[in-house]
Amino acid sequence: MKTSPISLKGGGVILLLFSFLSACTNRISPQEDEENLPVLPLKIMPSITEAGYTRVANNQFEIDDAVGLFALAGSTSLQEERYVDNIRFLRSGNDEFVPDEAIFYPDDGVALHLISYFPYQKEGIAVGKCRMPVSVQAQQSSATNYALSDFLVASKEEVLPSKNPVRLEYGHKFFRLNIFLKPDDGEDIDALLAANPQLTLHGCFTKAFYDFAKDKFVDYAAEQKIDLAGTWRVEQGQLVGEGVILIPQETNPKLQYILVNVGGEEHRAFLTADVQMLSGKQRDFTIDYNASSDILMGHVTGEIGDWDHTGSSTAPSETLHPYVNVSKLSFEASNIYKVFHADKQVAEVCKEYLVTPAFSSPAIVAYPMTDAGKTDLSKGVVMQLIGQPGDVHGGTVAWNLAEHLLAYTPGTLPSKKYLYVKADGQLALSVKNSEDILTLLAMPEVVRDVRGGTEHDYPLVKIGTQYWMRENLSTPLLTDGTELTQQTTVLKDRSGYIRAGGNYFYTSDVACSPLLLPPSWEVPDWEDWNILLAYLKDEVAPLKAGTWKPVSDNSKVPPATNESGFDGFPVGMCVESKGAVFLSTYEGKYVAYWTLNKSHTATDAIAMGLTSKSNTKGEINMKDDPTAYSIRAIRKPASE
Numbered sequence: 001m002k003t004s005p006i007s008l009k010g011g012g013v014i015l016l017l018f019s020f021l022s023a024c025t026n027r028i029s030p031q032e033d034e035e036n037l038p039v040l041p042l043k044i045m046p047s048i049t050e051a052g053y054t055r056v057a058n059n060q061f062e063i064d065d066a067v068g069l070f071a072l073a074g075s076t077s078l079q080e081e082r083y084v085d086n087i088r089f090l091r092s093g094n095d096e097f098v099p100d101e102a103i104f105y106p107d108d109g110v111a112l113h114l115i116s117y118f119p120y121q122k123e124g125i126a127v128g129k130c131r132m133p134v135s136v137q138a139q140q141s142s143a144t145n146y147a148l149s150d151f152l153v154a155s156k157e158e159v160l161p162s163k164n165p166v167r168l169e170y171g172h173k174f175f176r177l178n179i180f181l182k183p184d185d186g187e188d189i190d191a192l193l194a195a196n197p198q199l200t201l202h203g204c205f206t207k208a209f210y211d212f213a214k215d216k217f218v219d220y221a222a223e224q225k226i227d228l229a230g231t232w233r234v235e236q237g238q239l240v241g242e243g244v245i246l247i248p249q250e251t252n253p254k255l256q257y258i259l260v261n262v263g264g265e266e267h268r269a270f271l272t273a274d275v276q277m278l279s280g281k282q283r284d285f286t287i288d289y290n291a292s293s294d295i296l297m298g299h300v301t302g303e304i305g306d307w308d309h310t311g312s313s314t315a316p317s318e319t320l321h322p323y324v325n326v327s328k329l330s331f332e333a334s335n336i337y338k339v340f341h342a343d344k345q346v347a348e349v350c351k352e353y354l355v356t357p358a359f360s361s362p363a364i365v366a367y368p369m370t371d372a373g374k375t376d377l378s379k380g381v382v383m384q385l386i387g388q389p390g391d392v393h394g395g396t397v398a399w400n401l402a403e404h405l406l407a408y409t410p411g412t413l414p415s416k417k418y419l420y421v422k423a424d425g426q427l428a429l430s431v432k433n434s435e436d437i438l439t440l441l442a443m444p445e446v447v448r449d450v451r452g453g454t455e456h457d458y459p460l461v462k463i464g465t466q467y468w469m470r471e472n473l474s475t476p477l478l479t480d481g482t483e484l485t486q487q488t489t490v491l492k493d494r495s496g497y498i499r500a501g502g503n504y505f506y507t508s509d510v511a512c513s514p515l516l517l518p519p520s521w522e523v524p525d526w527e528d529w530n531i532l533l534a535y536l537k538d539e540v541a542p543l544k545a546g547t548w549k550p551v552s553d554n555s556k557v558p559p560a561t562n563e564s565g566f567d568g569f570p571v572g573m574c575v576e577s578k579g580a581v582f583l584s585t586y587e588g589k590y591v592a593y594w595t596l597n598k599s600h601t602a603t604d605a606i607a608m609g610l611t612s613k614s615n616t617k618g619e620i621n622m623k624d625d626p627t628a629y630s631i632r633a634i635r636k637p638a639s640e
Contacts, residue, residue, distance in 0.1 A: 062147075065091045066120035069099075072113040073106060078130040078212055083112065086124030105161045112159040115212065116168055118152045131209040131218070136174065136245055138206060139227050146229040149245040150174060151210070173210065175246045176282035177201075177275070179228060179258070182238035184290040192289065193232055193239060195263045200343075201226045201244050203256035205450070208247050217248055217279075218481045220450040225343050238286065248279045250455040254333055255443065260287060266320040266439060320439045324349065324419040326364055326383055333444035334459040335470060335565045339366075339421065341438040346421045348375045349442065350462045353542055353564040354385070354397065355535060356408045360542075362386040362563050365397060366419050368427050377401065377465065381427050383416040394429060404465045404531050447633075449518050451477040458633075461565040464535035466528070467635040469521070470567050472593075474504045478515040490576040490626040498628050500583050503571040505628035508603045511594035521633040525596045528634050529608045533617055536564065541615040543568040548612040549588035558615040568610050573620070574628035588612075592620040592629040 071084035088100045105112070117132070125132045137145035152170035181197055183189050205220040230242040257270040269287050276283075324347075329337055331351045339347035348367045354360065364384040370376045380397035394413030399406055413429065420428040423436040431437055447458040447469060459470040476484050476497060485496030490507060498505045510516060511523055536542055544560035546569040562568070572587030592609045596602070607629055609620035620629075 063091055065118070067116050067118045068120040068124060069103075070115040070125075071103070072115070073110050078115070078125060079128050088120050088122075109160065111157070113157045114155065114159050114168060116154045116170070118150065118170065119148050125212070130213040131211050133207065134210045134217070134247065135207045135222070136226070136247055138224050140229040140244055141227040143229075146245070153210075153212070172280045173248075175248045175277040175279065176243060177246060178240075178243040178282060178284045180238050180240050180284060180286040181232070181260070182286050182288050184288060187289065187291065189234055189237065189239070192262065193234055196232065197239070198261040199228045199242055200259045201228065201246075201256070202259060203252060204246055205249055206247065208249075215279075216453055218453060219479075220247070220249060223448065246277055248277045249450070250453070251275050251277055252448075252455065252457065255446070255448070255457070258285070258287070260289070262289070262291065265291065266441075268320065268441065320441050322420065322437045322439050324440050324442045325417060326419060327417050329442060333457070334446050335461040336445040336467075337442045338445045339419070340441045340443065341421065345369055345373065346425060346438060346440070347419065347427060348445075349419065351565060352462045354382070354406070354408065355464075355537065356406065359388075360563070361388055362565075366427050368421075368425055379427075381429065382411055383419060383429065385411075399465050401465055404535060406464070447518055447521065449475070451475055451479060452481045461567075463532060463564050463566060466532060468566065469633045470565065472503065472571070473506070473517070473631040473633060476504075478513060479518060480515055482515070484510060487628075490574050490628045492626050494626075498574050500574070501571065501587065503630065505574045506594065506631055507628050508594065511603050511629070511631055512596070512601070516631070517633050520636050522600070522636055523594055523596050523631060524608070524634045525598060525600065526604060526608075527598070529595060538617055539615055540568075540610055540618065542566070544610055544615070545569050547588070551589050551611070551613055555613065557612045570610070570612065571630060573630070575622055576626040590620070592627070593632045594629045
């Protein structure tokens with residue numbers, strides 16, 4: 001196969017390939033001298049709608065900007081052999097894009113499928129794959145980082161050698177949020193501009209993989225604070241000019257918010273569900289600012305420019321205070337709250353179950369952080385013993401992590417509502433005016449599990465020294481996006497899951513998959529369950545939630561208190577016998593959790609179970625019957 005060379009030249013967002021061919025035929029003769037082959041320029045023409053949000057959207061690359069190019073011959077795909085594999089084209093000082101090495105068209109008339117992207121990545125796409133890691137920069141206040149946060153893709157099929165240019169039009173794949181700050185009547189907009197409000201966005205993923213074959217983002221990671229780009233200016237009575245580029249992802253109104261710092265006073269405004277982060281789209285988010293109000297309002301308005309624009313909405317925001325008011329923590333999204341000062345976690349607040357020799361009680365306990373940024377479980381402060389009257393609050397808890405034991409010191413204070421954190425990191429239930437205390441922000445801690453572009457937030461609960469998901473696993477996918485097979489039976493040779501009553505029941509081999517759970521989480525073994533049961537003194541009523549039915553007409557049902565917050569509902573289990581799945585037989589009476597063996601290479605012959613027969617340790621052994629059980633995950637110890 002003989003080929004003709006290609007080079008690059010340009011200054012905008014549309015790439016053009018030229019091929020000078022033989023005057024007599026549409027291919028170059030094999031006998032031609034290769035040194036005399038013409039160099040075919042690839043020109044860039046500025047035909048994109050001017051929006052002015054990135055250097056690319058301004059229709060002009062800067063010096064040293066680079067794009068990558070793949071070329072596929074015939075009907076091949078990215079997962080197969082590539083005719084051109086991730087060649088870099090670098091913009092030089094004379095508006096030319098120069099390839100790192102010469103590229104040639106095939107001389108046999110085979111059509112090419114051209115795929116190009118910006119910004120260039122040296123690693124490209126692994127052989128046999130069609131996914132590329134992508135990211136946005138956390139420090140978008142830097143012009144360079146802001147430009148590198150853009151991600152554009154161009155694709156053109158059936159490209160044949162021709163003297164005419166081949167247009168490669170790049171489309172934005174990320175999402176753009178434009179921020180406006182509108183002062184209320186009575187506020188001085190010039191004073192607000194002079195204060196130069198500092199904005200950061202929290203709760204969004206900054207890394208993912210882009211699937212070129214499916215044109216979608218998967219495998220999200222790296223949730224972190226993002227500094228916004230731009231410079232404020234006054235237009236039509238409001239501050240405009242700042243914004244942020246984001247990877248398209250599911251909006252989470254409970255966890256994603258903008259932090260506004262004006263002269264040291266901080267407010268937060270949560271994103272709303274109608275801020276849909278769609279590929280190639282952008283929206284305007286206006287924050288109504290009132291310095292004296294705890295509540296601000298955010299409005300999302302319509303689309304503009306070449307990034308399509310998408311509607312409007314409102315959202316409240318609040319002023320941050322030098323304390324956490326635990327009476328305002330619902331503990332619905334999670335039994336654990338992280339407490340932040342600026343971007344640093346300074347405390348953890350848990351609604352947990354304290355079991356001592358003298359009493360057992362749900363409690364709200366606050367823990368400081370170590371210098372290494374981990375929760376210091378040896379210095380807990382009991383803010384409230386829930387439901388306990390009198391001056392019995394304010395005690396201390398110290399956990400022995402090796403022995404999983406609790407040392408409790410009784411308190412002598414009334415129930416406390418406010419938590420303070422001093423500048424040195426110490427916790428306090430009351431402070432003097434002269435003491436240096438931090439402004440605080442409390443956010444529920446959840447496991448943000450994103451698979452196949454869909455996010456599920458699992459609440460957490462701390463019981464003793466262990467951290468558990470507060471819900472059973474509920475996903476039809478592995479963490480890499482692979483779809484599990486939905487089954488209607490659980491025969492021995494069938495792998496996957498059964499979904500019944502809104503619950504997921506997994507087969508044994510799925511429970512052993514290393515791709516089943518998010519990082520830092522695992523299926524428990526019997527050592528994990530025994531630690532939990534030992535802390536509860538082998539009493540499982542604090543684990544059981546919901547309404548439990550008697551196993552037989554004459555049997556009694558012991559109480560289910562759920563005081564630990566574990567939320568062990570009697571969802572049943574799937575057992576196969578003679579071609580029928582017996583779920584209804586067990587629903588409302590049992591729940592079984594897959595339990596791994598000591599080596600974590602297979603499931604144990606006995607699963608952990610809760611039953612309506614008793615409130616003692618439950619063991620489920622179905623012997624050789626094919627089964628599908630629930631999965632409840634535990635967080636791996638920090639040392640692992």
